[in-house]
Every structure is written in C-alpha cells, then in structure tokens.
Amino acid sequence: MKRKKQNKRKIIFLLLILLAIIFLIILYMRKEKNMPDNYSNEAKEKLKKENIDIKEYNQTLEAFLKSDDFKKENIEAYMQINFQNEEDFTAKTNALLEKNYSPDEINDIFTYLSKANIQKLLEMDYVNLQDYLKISNLDVSKIDAYKEYEQKNNTTINDAVTKVNLHLDEPFYENVETIEKPDDITVLVNKFHALDASYVPTDLTNVGTYSLQMRKEAAEELEQLIAKAALDNRELIPYSTYRSYDYQKRLYEGYLEIDPKETVDTYSARPGHSEHQTGLACDIRSSILNDRLTDSDYEWMLQNSYEFGFIVRYPKGKSEVTGYMEEPWHIRYIGKEHAKKVHDLDITYDEYYDLYIANH
Numbered sequence: 001m002k003r004k005k006q007n008k009r010k011i012i013f014l015l016l017i018l019l020a021i022i023f024l025i026i027l028y029m030r031k032e033k034n035m036p037d038n039y040s041n042e043a044k045e046k047l048k049k050e051n052i053d054i055k056e057y058n059q060t061l062e063a064f065l066k067s068d069d070f071k072k073e074n075i076e077a078y079m080q081i082n083f084q085n086e087e088d089f090t091a092k093t094n095a096l097l098e099k100n101y102s103p104d105e106i107n108d109i110f111t112y113l114s115k116a117n118i119q120k121l122l123e124m125d126y127v128n129l130q131d132y133l134k135i136s137n138l139d140v141s142k143i144d145a146y147k148e149y150e151q152k153n154n155t156t157i158n159d160a161v162t163k164v165n166l167h168l169d170e171p172f173y174e175n176v177e178t179i180e181k182p183d184d185i186t187v188l189v190n191k192f193h194a195l196d197a198s199y200v201p202t203d204l205t206n207v208g209t210y211s212l213q214m215r216k217e218a219a220e221e222l223e224q225l226i227a228k229a230a231l232d233n234r235e236l237i238p239y240s241t242y243r244s245y246d247y248q249k250r251l252y253e254g255y256l257e258i259d260p261k262e263t264v265d266t267y268s269a270r271p272g273h274s275e276h277q278t279g280l281a282c283d284i285r286s287s288i289l290n291d292r293l294t295d296s297d298y299e300w301m302l303q304n305s306y307e308f309g310f311i312v313r314y315p316k317g318k319s320e321v322t323g324y325m326e327e328p329w330h331i332r333y334i335g336k337e338h339a340k341k342v343h344d345l346d347i348t349y350d351e352y353y354d355l356y357i358a359n360h
C-alpha cells in the first residue's frame with residue numbers, strides 16, 4: 001500500500017514538472033514574439049543607432065522608426081499611439097505632441113476627425129476636443145464660435161455646430177459665398193450662398209403644357225406630383241418656376257418700392273439668392289381660384305412631395321434658420337433620396353445640407 005501511494009506521489013510530481021515546463025515554453029514563445037527581432041532590419045538599425053533598448057514589438061514604433069521624422073524624445077508617447085495608415089503619420093503625431101495633445105487625445109483625433117480637420121488642427125493652438133469628436137459636421141477651426149453660440153442661445157453643442165456652420169451667428173447677407181457648383185441638384189441657395197448673376201441652367205424645359213420652365217428632372221417629377229394630387233382630388237397649379245437673375249432683381253426692387261428692406265427680405269430673395277434661379281424651385285397654388293396653397297393642400301404637400309423628390313423649402317416655424325417667413329407654396333426639387341430623408345428628419349434643407357451633404 002505504502003509503495004502504491006509513493007508511486008502516485010511521484011506521478012503527480014512529474015506531471016507538475018511537465019506542466020511547469022510547458023508553461024515556461026509558452027512564456028518563452030510569447031516573449032520571442034515580442035522580441036525586437038520582429039522589427040525590420042531598417043527599424044532595428046535605427047534602434048541600435050539611437051541606442052534605444054526596447055523589449056516589445058510595437059507596430060506604430062516600427063513605422064515611426066522608418067520615418068525621417070522619428071524623434072527619440074517622443075518614444076514613450078509613440079508606444080501609446082494606435083497604428084494608423086495615415087500620410088505623414090510620424091510628422092503629424094510629433095506636431096500634435098508638441099501642441100500638448102496626450103497620446104489618448106491623438107488616438108481620438110486620428111480615429112474621429114476628417115483629414116481636413118486634422119490639417120486645420122495642425123495649424124491651431126491646443127483645443128480640448130472632448131465634446132466635439134463625434135460630431136460629423138464639425139469644423140475644428142470654428143470651435144470658439146460654437147462655444148459662444150451654445151452659451152448665448154442656451155442650446156446643444158450639435159445644434160450650435162450646425163447653426164454656426166450655416167453662419168446663423170452672423171447677420172443675413174454678410175460673408176456671402178458664391179456657389180461653385182450651381183448645377184448640382186442638391187445645391188444650397190440661401191442668404192449666405194449666392195448664384196453668379198450669369199448662371200442659367202442648361203437643361204431648362206417646359207413643365208407639361210405650362211409655359212413655365214424647370215430643369216428637366218425637376219419638371220418631369222413635378223408633372224408626376226401634380227398627377228398624384230389630381231388622383232387625390234387636389235388641383236395643384238404651378239405659377240412660378242425658373243426665374244433669371246435679372247427677373248429676380250426687378251422683382252426684389254419692385255417690392256422695395258412697397259415695403260422697407262427689412263420687410264422685403266423676409267419674403268423676397270435678393271437677386272442671386274433665389275432658388276428660382278436654379279430651375280429647381282416652384283411656387284404652387286391650389287387651383288386657379290386660390291392665390292396660395294390652402295392649409296389642407298400644404299399638409300398634403302408635406303406628406304407626399306418627397307416621393308417625387310420635392311421638399312417644402314420654407315416650412316412653418318423655421319424662419320430663424322431659413323431667414324424667410326413660412327412659404328407653404330414654395331417647393332424645391334432635391335431628388336427622391338434626399339427629399340425622403342429631409343421629410344423623415346423634419347429639418348430644414350439648410351440644416352440637412354450642412355449635416356449630410358457639405359463636406360461629405
């Protein structure tokens with residue numbers, strides 16, 4: 001009996017030793033994997049030359065060691081930077097470290113910010129980006145203005161970003177930009193974005209049998225929209241579509257003879273600032289007898305026009321953003337996909353444009 005017990009002990013003892021050996025082998029193999037041996041020859045040479053004693057392999061360090069921008073004094077920070085397939089990754093990291101961004105902040109910057117924003121950051125002093133990283137329409141160069149707008153208007157950061165991007169922290173018609181791609185179906189024309197006086201769409205065509213012109217795609221969809229309304233026993237009649245720059249100028253100046261400028265600006269666009277010049281907008285009335293769209297037709301328009309690529313451009317309660325009084329009768333073609341999204345999100349086209357089209 002005694003012998004058997006002793007044998008058993010021996011076996012257990014041997015097994016334990018075997019396990020310990022296996023454990024040590026695994027440990028060794030893992031260590032081997034992390035040995036500087038895994039660095040490329042080029043990186044190894046640099047390590048040697050700079051007299052750096054690094055035990056573990058690090059992909060970012062491997063990349064940085066091969067760069068002419070490698071800086072020995074940043075090595076501790078380098079080890080904490082997640083590898084990115086970024087142009088001038090080493091130089092950009094150095095520049096951000098120099099501006100006192102922490103490795104964690106640098107990782108966030110490369111993860112969340114667009115190339116354009118990173119470029120801007122490199123030209124600015126340090127800013128705390130914590131609250132802004134995940135905002136898709138962020139422009140880092142405007143962070144001070146965002147903060148100011150947020151506090152002044154007691155709103156959310158996201159709202160402040162969109163409003164400031166739309167220049168709504170400035171008076172209307174100041175800092176006007178000329179639109180670069182006026183032919184885009186999604187073009188944004190408002191009090192800060194103007195069409196060149198010479199711009200005329202090249203594909204204007206008559207809307208059905210009306211002697212009114214719109215861009216081809218918009219004209220065809222408008223006919224469909226009118227037909228759908230007729231099926232629902234509604235008579236919708238377009239009465240103003242494409243208007244040239246000169247026509248808009250005469251219209252606006254005509255209004256100035258009736259009302260003061262501040263008032264005219266709430267209902268008529270200055271020349272170059274009218275959507276009608278794009279050939280994508282249309283004013284609609286409810287039947288020959290009605291001068292304007294009735295409330296009922298307006299509701300129908302809100303619920304149906306997006307199926308044909310149109311949106312109500314100046315909805316009720318949005319004057320603060322659009323700069324115009326509500327215009328239920330004014331619809332704008334932006335294509336079906338975008339029109340559905342604007343409808344579903346229930347926001348103005350100005351906001352939608354900044355959130356989903358500009359810089360995307």
Ligand SMILES: [Zn+2]
Pocket residue numbers: 276281282283329330331
């Ligand atoms: Zn209009």
